[in-house]
Each structure stands twice: as C-alpha cells, then as structure tokens.
Amino acid sequence: MISAPVVVGAAVFYLALLFAVAAFADRRAREGRSIIGNAWIYALSLAVYCTAWTYFGSVGRAAATGVWFLPIYLGPMLAMLLAWIVVRKMIRIAHTYRITSIADFIASRYGKSPLVAALVTLITVVGIVPYIALQLKAVSSGYLLLTASGAAGGGPSPAWWQDGTLLVALALALFTILFGARHLDSAERHEGMVAAVAFESLVKLVAFLAVGVFVTYGLFDGMADIWARAKAVPEMASLLRLGGTGGAGAFGYAQWFTLTLLSMLSVLLLPRQFQMMVVECVNERHLKRAAWVFPAYLLVINIFVLPLALGGLLLLGPNGADPETFVLSLPLANGATGLALFAYVGGLSAATGMLIVETIAVSTMVCNDLVMPALLRRQGRKAFSSEVETGSREENASRQDNARAGGDLTALILNIRRAAILAILLLGYLYFQVAGEAYALVSIGLISFAAVAQFAPALFGGMYWREATRAGALGGLLGGFVVWAYTLMLPSVAKSGWIDDGFLTHGPFGITALAPERLFGLQGLDNLSHSLFWSLTVNVALYVGLSLWRAPSGREASQALLFVDVFARGHATATAGAADPVFWRGRARPADLMALASRLLGPDAARQIFEEHSHESGVAVGTDLTADARLVDKVERRLAGAVGSASARVLVAAVAEEEPLSPADVMEILNEASQLRVYALALEEKSRSLEIASAELSAANAQLRTLDELKDDFVSSVTHELRTPLTAIRALSELMLDAPDMEAPQRQEFLTIIVGESERLGRLVNQVLDMAKLESGHGEWHNADVDLRRLVRDAVTATTELARSRGAQITFEAPDAVPLLRADPDRLTQVVLNLISNAVKFVPAEGGRVHVSLHVEGDGLVVRVKDNGPGVPEGERDTIFEKFRQGGDALTRPPGTGLGLPISRRIVDHFGGRMWLENQDGSGACFAFRLPFQPDAGAEGLAPAASEPAGKVEALAGGNTREETP
Secondary structure (H helix, E strand, C coil): CCCHHHHHHHHHHHHHHHHHHHHHHHHHHHCCCCCCCCHHHHHHHHHHHCCHHHHHHHHHHHHHHHHHHCHHHHHHHHHHHCHHHHHHHHHHHHHHCCCCCHHHHHHHHCCCCHHHHHHHHHHHHHHHHHHHHHHHHHHHHHHHHHHCCCCCCCCCCCCHHHCHHHHHHHHHHHHHHHHHCCCCCCCCCCHHHHHHHHHHHHHHHHHHHHHHHHHHHHHCCCHHHHHHHHHCCHHHHHHHCCCHHHCHHHCCHHHHHHHHHHHHHHHHHCHHHHHHHHHCCCCCCHHHHHHHHHHHHHHHHCCCHHHHHHHHHHHHCCCCCCHHHHHHHHHHHCCCHHHHHHHHHHHHHHHHHHHHHHHHHHHHHHHHHHHHHHHHHHHCHHHCCCCCCCCCHHHHHHHHHHHHHHCCCHHHHHHHHHHHHHHHHHHHHHHHHHHCCCCCHHHHHHHHHHHHHHHHHHHHHHHHCCCCCHHHHHHHHHHHHHHHHHHHHHHHHHHCCCCCCHHHHHCHHHCHHHCHHHHHHCCCCCHHHHHHHHHHHHHHHHHHHHHHHCCCCHHHHHHHHHHHCHHHHHHHHHHHCCCCCCCCCEEECHHHHHHHHHHHHCHHHHHHHHHHHHHHHCCCCCCCCCCCHHHHHHHHHHHHHHHCHHHHHHHHHHHEEECCCCHHHHHHHHHHHHHHHHHHHHHHHHHHHHHHHHHHHHHHHHHHHHHHHHHHHHHHHHHHHHHHHHHHHHHHHHHHHHCCCCCHHHHHHHHHHHHHHHHHHHHHHHHHHHHHHHHHCCCCCCCEEECHHHHHHHHHHHCHHHHHHCCEEEEEECCCCCECEEECHHHHHHHHHHHHHHHHHHCCCCCEEEEEEEEEECCEEEEEEEECCCCCCHHHCCCCCCCCCCCCCCCCCCCCCCCHHHHHHHHHHHCCCEEEEECCCCCCCEEEEEEECCCCCCCCCECCCCCCCCCCCEECCCCCCCCCCC
16 A cells, blocks of 8 residues: 555656656757657657556456457557558648648548538547546556555545546646647647657556566566466466467457457547647658557567466456556555556556547547537628728728737637547546446447547548548448447446446337347347447448449549549649649638638738748739639638638638539649649759759850860960970070080080980970870871780880889780780870880889789780879879879979870770779879770781790899789
C-alpha cells in the first residue's frame, strides 16, 4: 500500500513534466526550430495506439485466453505494410486540402457535405465514449489498488462530487485544454502535444518492461521457468495453446480474423491515430521509418504480456487479484512499492496520452462539424459579409475595420473546443458509471473499435473509387452505425443492468430473428464478430448500392478527382509549375472574403492570404484585386484548417454568389486546367532551353575571356622569347661592328652565339606557325610505316647530350619488336623530343633521371616519359595541355612558350591516339601517349628487332648502363 498523497504527487509531477515537454516543443516551434520534424518522434507518437488497454487490459486478456491478446497488435503490424500506399495518400490529401480530422476527410471527399461531417462526428462521439471510459477505469482502478482505497467494502458510496474517477476526468479535461486548446492554428498542428506523446510512449514502454523484467527474472528464473510451471497446472496449460481455454481443437478462426481486421482498421481510423498519423505528420517521408519502428514498438511492449499474466496466476492465484491489475499487484505483493508506483505512472501515461489526443481530435470535430454549422445557420449570410459600401471610401474602411475587430470568432471557436473537451470526458465518465463495472477493459475497447470500423468503406472507397457518392456514404455510415448500436452497444448497456435484457434472448416484441446477438438466425459467432459482420455488410451494401443508383453531382465529381488522383496531380503540379484545377465558378468581392477571413483567422492571417495571392497573381499589394476562383479557393482552404472543410464551404458560400457545377462543368474545368498545364510545361521547357542557352553563352563568354587572357600571356611570353635572342644578336653584332680589329677567336665565339640565337629565334617562329597550321587544319602530314621503337630510341639518343649537360641520366625500355604504325615519323619524333626535353628541363641539377618506356597495350602502343623532378602541381593538372600554359613557378621555370604540349597532343589526336598526364604517388611527372595500330599497318608484321634483348634498360646519359625494372 502506498499513501494517497504520494500517488497523487507522483501523478501530478508526471503530468507537470509532460506539460513542460509540450511547452518546450511549442517554444522551439515559435523560434523556427521544430523538434517534431524528426522521423523517430513521428514513429514514437504513433504509439499513442498503446493505451491503458495495452498496459492493463492485455495482461488481463492473456490471463483469461492466452495468446488471444495478439490480434489487437497483429492488425496494426499488417496495416503498416500498406503504409506507403494507403497512409501516404491520406497524408498527401490532408496536407494538400488542409484537412484536420477524419470527419473533415470523409466530408471533403463527398462534396464537402456538412451532413456527412456531422454524421461521422456523431458516430465518433458515441463510439469513442466507451474507449474514454476504459482509460478512466484503468486510472481509477490502479489508484484504488495502490492506495487500498477500495479494500474495505460495504461502506456508503461517496457523493458524486467526491468520486475520485470524476475528479480524474475533470483534471484531465483541464490538462487537455492547456495542452491543445490554447490557440487556434489554421494548420491544426500541435507540436507540443506530439512531443509529449512521443515522450510518454517511451515512459510507458520502459515502465512496462521494468515490471516484466522484475517478474520474469526477479520472481521467476526466466520465461522457460514460467512456461514449465504453467504447464504443470492443468487450468493454465491451455493458455499456452492457440485454442486457448477451449483446447487446441477449438481455435476460433472467425474471432481471430475479426480482431485482426478490427485492429488493422482502427490503427488508421481512430480519431487519435488519424490525428497523429495524418494531421500531425510534418513530412510524409517519415512514414518510411514509422512503417518499421511502430511495429517494432508493438512487438517489444508485448514481450512480457504473457509472462506477466501467467506469473500473476501462479503467484496470486486465479482469485487472488484482478488480472488486469497484475502490472501493479505483482510488484506490490513482493515489496517493490517503488516499481509499483513507477508502473502506475506508466499506466497513467498510457491513459493520459490517449485521452489528450483523442479529446483534442474529437473536440475539433464537434466544433467544426456540429456546433459551427448550427451557428452558421443561425447567423446567416449577413453576419459574415461586409456591409454595403455607402459614403466615402474612408468611412467604408473605418466601418469595415470596426466590424472585423468586433467580430473576431477565434475566441469563440476556442471556447467551443474547450467545452467539447470537458463534455466528452464527462460522457466517458458517465459510461464508466453505467457499464464500466460489467465489462473488462478489452471488451470496452473492442466496442469502440467496431464503431470506427464503420468509416472504412466511405474513407477507403472514396480514396480509390471515383463513382462513390454522398448518398452512398451517408447510407453506408448510417446503416452500419445503426446495426453496430443495435447489435453491440445496446447489449452492453443491457448487460450492465440499466435496461431490461429480455430482448437479448427473445428479440424485441418476441421476434427471435431480431435478437441483437443472433440477428436473422446467424449463430456460431461471438458477439463482436457477429456485430462486425452485419454492420459492415449493411454498410458496404448501402455504400455501393446508393453510389451506383445515382451519378455523382458536379461537386462530388470534382472532389473525387482531387482525392483519387492526388499523386498524379501533385506530380504534375510540381513539374509543370501549375496549380490544381479549382472547381468553382461564381462572383465574390474581395472585401467580403477579407471580412470573413479576418473574423475566423484574425486580421494578420487574412492579410497574409491576400498578400500571397497578390504575389502569385503578379499584382502589387494594396491595389484592387479580382476575387477569382483561386482567391476564393485559397480563402476556403485556410478557413478549412480552422473550422473544417464543410463549414468553410458553407461560410464561403454565404459571402459569394456561387454557380452550381454540373459534371460537364467539372470536365470543362479539368480540360482547361490540363491545357494550362500543357502550356505551363511548354513554357517551362522553353525556360529550361533559355537557361541552357544562357549557361552556354556564359561559358563561351568565360572561355573568350580566358582565351583573351591567354593571348595576352602569349604575346608577353613570345615577346620576351623574341626579345632575348634579338637582344643578344644585336649586342654582339654592335660589338663586332665597333671593333673591326677584334681578334679572330673572339669574333668566332660571337658569331657562334649569333648563329645559335638565330636558330632559337627560328624555332620559336616555326613553333608558333606550326600551332596555327594544326589548329586551322592545314598542317602537312607525310605518313609512312613507322617503327615506333626505333623512332623513340633515336629521339632518346638525340637528347643524350642535353641530358648530360644537365648531369641527368636517360634510360630506355622497350620490347624486342613492336607492330608498325602508319603515321608521320617527323611529327612523332617532334612529340617524343618535346616530352623528353621537357622532362630534362625539370629534373634536379644533381641525380636527375628520365625514364622512357614503350609497351604494347591492347590494340596500340603506349609511350611513357617519367622524370624525378618536382612534378605538376595539383591545381595545374587540368590546364597543363592548354596553349601558352607552362608548368612551375613563373620566376624559376625554364624558358619556353607553353606550345610544346598542345602541339604534341594535337599530333597524337590526329593519328587517333590520346595523350595524358598520369597520377604519380611520389615525386616527378609522367607524360604518356597511346597510338592505335592502323588497319593497313598493324597486321603487316613487326618491326625488325634491335640487337639488344627485350627488357634491356640502357643508361644513355650519365656514363652508366644497368638493368632496371620499370
């Protein structure tokens, strides 16, 4: 036993912690740093499915029927297999059209019908009340068990205002109002609520697992010990078989299927699940993670259900305690009061999470789909339209501003929702008093599951069947609900003793065929399967039959297109840049729309709508706007986020003169939108082409600027190269001219220098002219059969003296013989000489080495020239083959024009080969080129072998000859 103040204090502390989490999340959202834009938080928030039913009721059901608690969790696991197909479509539809509840979703599909929305809301309220009673019963029972308040029986019952369950209901109502009804959000997102629910999902999981570990491994020696001891008790052995208490041969396939189907539908259709899974979803891609995290959560939280049930029966006996309280009674009976208190907080967390989300979702539906339509009918059109403008413009503006300021309905809407939260929880308390003691937690929950299952035909059919109509949805919902109430809800009240239960056996007025639990003589099914069979049969039959009986109206057809084709239209919109078709025709005044939006959303939000429309329309803000269909649609969608799509439709119709649409009008608008989309695609294609052309022009312009810079560098370089030999020639000539009696040796030396500089000047001019000819395509080519091995060796020999002057060594490696090539030998010699001379220029002053190799690779020959110089810097690798580019630092690099490599590459390209710079891990550079075998030369034979053997590497400069491996 734990003292009542401690239990109450722990509960209050935990609720305050939840509120702090919610407040933190709301504050982060206002700062633009949302914490719920996370797939993990989204997945954990879906665990609001695990309520007090899971926490307490599953253990009680397992203690009575063994594994029959499993279908309640197998259904959601199977449903998540279809998440990316079904749930993603629900999310896309809801986000596109600002849908805020399941009633809003179904009503929007069927022409935004207020009647459909009201019927769905009524079914929800009636069907969800037992589920709320379940949570109140669990919290109340747990409190009484911990504090032993209910141990002493026979005393007078407390007055109603002293009832602890009522106080809990009132406290939770206040807490829920603070949680989710503090402000009106047109997007209906509750970031604080989502964060708090994700947090409570972790708390209840940890608490339940803690109790499971304590019982399984603290009171027993593991699961195997529990199974063995349970099998030894005949009354408990049947719990370990699929047949449950009825034996292995009595497995109820129909009931198993019913429970799995019910839970599969409920995880998608319960108002709280729709709220968390669809409305609160920030990013539909989060669904991919939730599709496996949520089933994994269900698996983990159910691991210890059967061990707890069997352990409780073994330790406490079948009559020792209520099995639904084993989670609390087992720790209490074994002295673990702290764990029992923590377990109660976990159960409280499971119950409060459900109550908060469920009542917020249902209160939104009650406000938007029951109360607001009634207010609209009462106030009429004049309450929401602007007054007739008479007098000056300034007087009219002042009158409109006063009307808007005094007519803000946001506070009224919030108060309606707060009152609805209180009313819903009080209805749950009332049902708890009427039928709560007669039914187990699981049985109460299944009644609610069967109620929300009636939404399935209208919702899923509307997402995939264009021909479904409002009449079919209304007929199916009403028929299925009536059958559910007659076959399941009414018997639950009768079995509680509040009405005579004679009709359960004999039927009303003695008509046995109408007995609620044996309707039309159908027997052999349990009460739940029997009710679900008849209710869904009637529901589907009326839905399909009435839909086929009459063709959809224009508005129904338009909404069907928007829902069924939401992915196709969303993709087209994203690619074409065009908006969805707006199925509205009529006349409206911007002033009326502004007044309406201001009253329901506030002046700032209304002004934002018109500013967005002005920007999209290309009209300056503040100028006169035309209230076209898109502005009307934009206002209606924003209003739908605050008051629901059905009420928004009525509100807009009250201030605009709308023309009714026929199916032909819908097709005409659709065709117009398709044409606009085609035009938008064409414009986008042209825009893309213009962007490509602009990018190409920019690239060409940049290339021209680069070439211009290269030209300047070339002129400067060539000028420098020309000036150097010319200066030397002129200076030496002047010296010889001024000294006619110069000695012969001195004169001979000067003449030798002049000849050398003249040759250098000629080579420079020839190189520039050669490059110009190659680029213009006028180069001279004299092709012949070429022995590339001999050609490369001759080039190496020709550069031997140059290498020796630099103190460098050149080595050459080649096979014995190589195929002949068809090429210009002079041009190829020019290439090889250029590569070798470049390598010699950049080797170090001492110990320089240049290695030249020739190999047969595939269908061609590859020549490599590798040196041990500084190599080519990383930043110059991409430009080293450009004209006028020279490697190395400008102050220290050897003289040259930077034309050798470009000329060499062009020569190699001409013969179908390619030249490249290989990456070197160490120091030095390695230039290579490849020439393919020509068809008329490569097959004629091999070049005659040289005298040296294959693989011989000869040092041609530096005085040494040695064998090396390249």
